[in-house]
Amino acid sequence: MSTSTRKRRRGSAPAPAPVPAKPKARSRSRSRSEPWSIPLLDEWGLSRFQQRLVVVAGSVAGVLVATFGFILAVGAIGNGYVPEQATSSAIGGQPRPDTYKGWVSPKLFAPIARSEDDPKPLTLKDVFAEKTLKGDGITLQLAGTHLDADCAAAVWGQELVDLLAQGGCTQAARGVYASADGRYVAQYTLLNLRDTASADALVQELTTLHRGGWTQILEADKAPFPVGGHTEGSGHAMGHYAGLVWFGRADGADPGPKDDFLSLGLTVRGAEKAVFRRVVAADPEAVPAP
Template sequence: MMGTPARKRRRTPAKEQTWSIPRLEEWGLSRGQQRLLVIIASVAGVLVAAVVLTFVVGSLGNDFVPQRATAAAISTQPRPDAYKGWVSPKLFAPIAQSKADPAPLTLKDIFAERVLKEGKITLKLAAGTKLDADCSVAVWGQGLVDQLAQSGCTQAARGVYASADGRYVAQYTLLNLRDTASADALVQSLTALHRGGWTNPLESGRARFPADGYTEASGHAMGHYAGLVWIGRTDGAEPGPKDDFVSLSLAVRGAEKVVFRRVVAATPPS
């Protein structure tokens, strides 16, 4: 899958810079908070690296090599056919430890926005959202259950979305773990582990993964959090030339705004 080409931006004189990034403004961050995120995420010449959604566009390009399930690993439980994991960027260093970010997650914080958009994709949050203090309830597969226990998982939040045109279904799961090392280990281990363990699907009306349908997934460590993206077509078919799974993945990751706010809250004032 090819990422969307970056648009050329007109250079603005330094004295006219307002430190305003549209994506972060949409998330309710002040210009001062935006500046703080840019400083945290400073990567030579790429200010947009402060936005993890853009980070994923670069990640899910030609380097996306699906890990397909084998015949020997066929399971009656729903799980993705393809998966790729990404370790935590330095941006999330302020929340590398859960003790630096002790406030528990709430469904209101994560799924406050019922409509998420990216490119031509519009996702609407279905009635299905769930927050479990027992992370084992949110997943299946003993290997994954054990991994979450070892990672000190205290919360698992899930939300399921359907696209406005009814073509796609997407589920986002946010896991509250002990630290970055635990989150990194989880998203990496799922490269193989997803064949025998994955998140339990939430179902609501047309927002459901079809039985035996093709789906893709990705895991993203963000400090002591791990976000799991699960996407597919509602008819279960594999994506064709007209299916933009990159934008679909980016759209559902709009639920990660809560993590960015926590980075700002955990960063000491300069």
């Protein structure tokens, strides 16, 4: 290789250094912050507004109305419930709810965990003392009541009859309501059982048992229940009592956008004030009397 060639190579410009890749600009998140919510309550289908109501109610639970309303709301929203959807609202001509949710007894009702702690029998005057129940935009008027000393007379389905017998059921108080505008009907049944274990077992077993056994319709001219129509139900253990809620539109139609079944279920549970009074009678410091 010649000297001139070496000089030319040595004098040539060095190869340009690689240009570093431009860092990618961080993409700005276009999504706005999620609206305030509680994931568990989202799963239960509550709107943001309803969730806020539950939280607010809990924060003022020391006030009587808030205490009672909060307990009902918690019972309606759920505590480990398992909803069941049935394919038909009647089996063999016997009406029962299309859906059912059940909850075991809260600690609040510990003072009346056993019937011997609360021996005074139920009366219709006690359970259905209020002829009108008012909720969020719903007013229910009592249309009929009945008290059975034989719990088997208040229900249908042999398995349910046997379960009530095993639970030592001694009374079944039923009341049927119609909304002031005639749009809804509702029935509330309060069962007097042996103890909390029996009440818990009943509301839990009904998660599937309601398909083949439920409460009998209490006939009332002013509150005809929609046989064969869409209805919904729930069960609530309260110490040695179990309350069964059953409601729907009077025309039997499925609920529409304007039908607030959550509020309807809470409103009919106003009959449970009688149970709260019994808690106070057994333990005056347990909860303010309604």
